[in-house]
Amino acid sequence: MSNATSQNETVHRVSFLDKDSIRIPILKILQADGTVYENAVLPVIDEALAHRIYDTCVFTRVLDERMLGAQRQGRISFYMTCTGEEASIIGSAASLDNQDVILAQYREHAALRYRGFTTEQFMNQLFSNEKDLGKGRQMPIHYGSAELHYQTISSPLATQIPQATGVGYSLKMQGKRNIAICYFGEGAASEGDFHAGLNMAAVLKSPTIFFCRNNGYAISTPTSEQFVGNGIASRGPGYGMYTIRVDGNDMLAVLAATQQARAYAVENHAPVLIEAMTYRLGAHSSSDDPSGYRSKDEEAKWQQHDPVKRFKLWMINKGWLTEKQDAELFEKYRSEVLAEVKIAEKLPMSHIDTLIEDVYDTPTPRLQQQLDTLKKHLKKYPKSYPKSEGRV
Amino acid sequence: MAKINMLQAINDALSMALGTDEKAILFGEDVGHFGGVFRATSGLQEKFGRDRCFNTPLTEQGIAGFANGLASNGMTAIAEIQFADYIFPAIDQIVNETAKFRYRSGNEFNVGGVTFRTPYGGGIAGGHYHSQSPEAYFTQTAGLKVVVPRNAYQAKGLLLASIRDNNPVIFFEPKRLYRANIAEVPEGDYEIELGKAEVVREGKDITLLAWGAQVEIIENAADMATKEGISCEIIDLRTLAPWDAVTVAESVKKTGRLLINHEAPLTGGFAGEIAATIQEECFLYLESPISRVCGLDTPYPLIHEKEYMPDALKTFDAIKASVKF
Ligand SMILES: Cc1ncc(C[n+]2csc(CCOP(=O)(O)OP(=O)(O)O)c2C)c(N)n1
Numbered sequence: 001m002s003n004a005t006s007q008n009e010t011v012h013r014v015s016f017l018d019k020d021s022i023r024i025p026i027l028k029i030l031q032a033d034g035t036v037y038e039n040a041v042l043p044v045i046d047e048a049l050a051h052r053i054y055d056t057c058v059f060t061r062v063l064d065e066r067m068l069g070a071q072r073q074g075r076i077s078f079y080m081t082c083t084g085e086e087a088s089i090i091g092s093a094a095s096l097d098n099q100d101v102i103l104a105q106y107r108e109h110a111a112l113r114y115r116g117f118t119t120e121q122f123m124n125q126l127f128s129n130e131k132d133l134g135k136g137r138q139m140p141i142h143y144g145s146a147e148l149h150y151q152t153i154s155s156p157l158a159t160q161i162p163q164a165t166g167v168g169y170s171l172k173m174q175g176k177r178n179i180a181i182c183y184f185g186e187g188a189a190s191e192g193d194f195h196a197g198l199n200m201a202a203v204l205k206s207p208t209i210f211f212c213r214n215n216g217y218a219i220s221t222p223t224s225e226q227f228v229g230n231g232i233a234s235r236g237p238g239y240g241m242y243t244i245r246v247d248g249n250d251m252l253a254v255l256a257a258t259q260q261a262r263a264y265a266v267e268n269h270a271p272v273l274i275e276a277m278t279y280r281l282g283a284h285s286s287s288d289d290p291s292g293y294r295s296k297d298e299e300a301k302w303q304q305h306d307p308v309k310r311f312k313l314w315m316i317n318k319g320w321l322t323e324k325q326d327a328e329l330f331e332k333y334r335s336e337v338l339a340e341v342k343i344a345e346k347l348p349m350s351h352i353d354t355l356i357e358d359v360y361d362t363p364t365p366r367l368q369q370q371l372d373t374l375k376k377h378l379k380k381y382p383k384s385y386p387k388s389e390g391r392v
Numbered sequence: 393m394a395k396i397n398m399l400q401a402i403n404d405a406l407s408m409a410l411g412t413d414e415k416a417i418l419f420g421e422d423v424g425h426f427g428g429v430f431r432a433t434s435g436l437q438e439k440f441g442r443d444r445c446f447n448t449p450l451t452e453q454g455i456a457g458f459a460n461g462l463a464s465n466g467m468t469a470i471a472e473i474q475f476a477d478y479i480f481p482a483i484d485q486i487v488n489e490t491a492k493f494r495y496r497s498g499n500e501f502n503v504g505g506v507t508f509r510t511p512y513g514g515g516i517a518g519g520h521y522h523s524q525s526p527e528a529y530f531t532q533t534a535g536l537k538v539v540v541p542r543n544a545y546q547a548k549g550l551l552l553a554s555i556r557d558n559n560p561v562i563f564f565e566p567k568r569l570y571r572a573n574i575a576e577v578p579e580g581d582y583e584i585e586l587g588k589a590e591v592v593r594e595g596k597d598i599t600l601l602a603w604g605a606q607v608e609i610i611e612n613a614a615d616m617a618t619k620e621g622i623s624c625e626i627i628d629l630r631t632l633a634p635w636d637a638v639t640v641a642e643s644v645k646k647t648g649r650l651l652i653n654h655e656a657p658l659t660g661g662f663a664g665e666i667a668a669t670i671q672e673e674c675f676l677y678l679e680s681p682i683s684r685v686c687g688l689d690t691p692y693p694l695i696h697e698k699e700y701m702p703d704a705l706k707t708f709d710a711i712k713a714s715v716k717f
Binding site for chain 1: 421422424425426427429446447449450451452453454477478480481517518519520521522658659688689690691693694695696698699700705706709
């Protein structure tokens, strides 16, 4: 029998704990000017890793800028950026083993890129063409790749959190030295699934990293209307879980924290909670206009904490990057993205037969019958269904 | 009378509900200062204060349970679920609690003051998760009323009636029509009785039945059929639970044929319930099998949305097949 209360001291007059009883330090390694804090302990990083990280930053910036533009031009229906949160996402993704399983919320395409998702693969999903791995069934940005151990995004928030607990446990049962990592926003952390997922992970000892991007807003709702306790990190110890809070705009801090969290999770078969304090610089999505709920001043203030710029300055200080190389990298990705857009948007959408595939492992007779009826209809009125016209 | 869209009509109804009932409270994700992601609650926080119109944390389970608690203690709870696709985290609170509060307590307690508003339906390139029509999950739960308006006029009158009804109501709003539907809406307070279908158009050869956004689809199909000399009677069910079998049966006895159109998948959809009941009520009057034009038995697709939808053309074909049977 172990009941934690037996370890606690006894008092004889009423004394409550409040939110200030829980003090959580924030890990910062890299300063705004690209130098590191005195006494800071650096993560494991060499020039090659730094380049791979920075390359992913630049690609992500370019992708986000171009595809938001493409959405505005009506070429794709929807888009979401991760602008401002690149250090949280890439720093954590770069700390993982390639076989670690990623369960993301929707704003973590940079992690997928880090794993090797190609520009063409991004475009195929965004344009819902016949080469989209998800067969054009979900809105743009719902990426997924079994090859890259990145589970396909699902829109209902927080559902991936208890699933990650299950994935982590399965990795343990399969004897692998791997973990699951699960991303979510501070808004999603209000869902019941969050609490269920963390509690189960702690009790069942599932090697899982719960990575919260605390970016200040859930659509229009500021954190002050989301929770009043000490952020999301304060819940970790409540569940008996290793927990750390990091500056989410500091690539080196995120890298250091996630590297050690991963090592701990693998060695101890135990979960870790990371809260990355960052800011959503862009709109919630291409359907949102943040001017209705936050000030330009606030956004401008956060521009000064640009995580990509900070990391770039560090690399320049190290002599690993020049302004010229940086400009070339942006240029390379701008033309690459543009070229792939042109190819992807011309490809047709997947065949009508895929409409009934994957509902079950094989289409049921009833589904087959529904498809046959539909095809007859499409053949009869091809002009009314321009996307499938002539491809029935 | 002013010409306004459905969102404005809903906003107007909410404003009226809060204005006439000081115990009414309005809440949900992003509904506060921002006015909701569709702006249905715009300006209401400014008008009624942060205590009566506010953002909740992001938890549908919490929102529904909180609504139950408010209403069980005498308040009027008007909760927004941001998309009907996200009502499922709240399903335990709604199905096991909201619906059964009165029955299980012998009417010691009830949550008749609860109304859940939620945008539903497709046709907006939302894929699954922004397009579902989950009404049938709730029509099977005794104790809930399920209401679906088809235009701005109905939205205001039915929403006011739902909020003031002494039973919990789930009010599904057809998001495809939020801005697209503009109608003459009286400025004053009015209610449309729940549980009553509306005969939208009289006809003699076949009865077409739908609710919400699909009423427009069957109207279009009826126009196509008219050109072929087929006369369609159109009924808008408006309330699915409890549904108005009397009006539907009367119509079918007159026309001898029935077609039901809904966007949700065919299997287990509410059309099945209607078909079975009308078959019982009108067996000797039917001249052809009751026809269902519905979504396929798949999740709601993105790129094949147009093909998937129970559109006017499919409905028109089914009308002809029924008449020629
Ligand atoms: C269960 C559920 N409820 C509501 C939504 C609608 N929705 C999509 S994103 C979002 C806000 C999420 O905020 P947060 O988790 O903080 O992540 P961020 O967008 O800030 O990265 C909401 C309410 C949803 N997708 N799923």
